[in-house]
Amino acid sequence: MRLISINVLKKGMVIGRTIWNEAGLPLIQRNVVVTEPIMHRLKQLGIQYVYIEDEISKGIEIEETVPLSVRKKSVKQITESFNQLKGLSNKSAALVLDKKSKEIGQLVDNLLTSILSSNEILTVLTDTLIYDEYIYQHSFQVSIYSLAIAKELGYSRNDLKTIGIGALLHDVGKMLIPSEILFKQSRLTDEEFEIMKQHTKTGFDILRNIHTISLLVAHCAFQHHERIDGSGYPRGLVDSEIHPYAKIIAVADVFDAVTTNRVYRNKMLPSQGIAIIEEGRGTIFDERVVDAFKKSVVHYPNGTILLLSDGRRGIVVEQNPKNAALPFLRIFEENHERINNTYVIHLADEPNVKIEKVESEYIEYVE
Structure with a gap:
């Protein structure tokens, strides 16, 4: 799953993490396909970010420290x-x-x-519960x-x-x-x-x-x-x-x-x-x-897309317990082009590569 801004949420996307209401009941279940009413409801509630399932983020899971x-x-x-x-x-x-x-x-x-x-x-995932x-x-x-x-x-x-x-x-x-x-x-x-x-x-x-x-x-x-x-x-x-x-x-x-x-x-x-x-x-x-x-504290939660200083884009797949600011990334794009064979890098091993920005509004490349 990956984290995206509500601004780029579209019909047909699949919710990657259940959103709960203040009574502890599921408001929107994981794996639900996004519809116009769901988008409207999320905006009504002031939700800014949601987790979705897609090809880029396949296999990435996020677990809160406190169950x-x-x-x-x-x-x-x-x-x-x-x-x-x-x-x-x-x-x-x-x-x-x-x-x-x-x-x-x-x-x-x-x-x-x-x-x-x-x-x-x-x-800590604050957007999975609504109070x-x-x-x-x-x-x-x-x-x-x-x-x-x-x-x-x-x-x-x-x-x-x-x-x-x-x-x-x-x-x-x-x-x-x-x-x-x-x-x-x-x-x-x-x-x-x-x-x-x-x-x-x-x-x-x-x-x-x-x-x-x-x-x-x-x-x-x-x-x-x-x-x-x-x-x-x-x-x-x-x-x-x-x-x-x-x-x-x-x-x-x-x-x-x-x-x-x-x-x-x-x-x-x-x-x-x-x-x-x-x-x-x-x-x-x-x-x-x-x-x-x-x-x-986690700087970039799993499922966050980062743009790097060398033009590559990657999604956070794992945290680095020795340096929270330098997680492991699955690189899926080079020079604004999707690559067929993704690979994982450890930012701590690439001191000359910097994180340019978090890209919560990234739109997946389509052929």
Whole structure:
């Protein structure tokens, strides 16, 4: 299967990966032939990229690091827990989460099992599930990215669990933000953004009163929008004043935000999101965290078509665990002409060849 932009999806193409709705039910099944109504529905849902099956991508499979069953169960748990907090006081919200702390810990343990048992680079496919409310999927994915970064940095299992819980609950304060602001279907005004920023302090106040989880979890909520140059909020902390866990979650939070569809902004591809993080390395994001992040997250998912500097085109068939930015490619085109005998190259073995761009709108050559 290969990843293509919805802009070039056509009738007759075959869906390569099932798309699920917020209830965990299949919206569009794998192997379904694309029709006009399906194209219209996908655009309606704001889907930007889909996986299709074709000759170029024959035999290429994509597996998420965290199994789909774990993802669906986790997001359901997050949704149910967070929804119970709406309209409550900080104290009442803390009591609700205190009762849920064992369940939350088990959820993170399940994610840890998936991540620690895999030697592969982290793969997360956000366009295979559709959620009406962004915050729940975001909390889940920030936890996955944070755990992958922390694993690369060498944290112990106990530390990893604390980081995972901190990441899962980093936005819990948002559930006490007025719904008309939290779920607004357009950009926030300056006044609304100031209210939204209060979620860091609110989250801290809720979590620090839960005695069944570490106080460090509360600091993750409080500091995940702080930046090492002092430009963040709520306190404008600088490098050494920010807890290392919060530095990890800051990177994970921004990466997921830019690589996930929003009503007011289209999602970026992973490589574009990584470039955004790299731009902030050493200025707003901790250097060690950024370096660990780049090693632990897939830059070009399997099934992505890349144009190379020497004019060849290839499709990613396998990841390189030693260098996430240099995957294995199946070359299928040279000098804008399809070749009969495709072959696989390892970009790490061709230092003079660079990736020019991701070609999600590539149209397959037809004789």
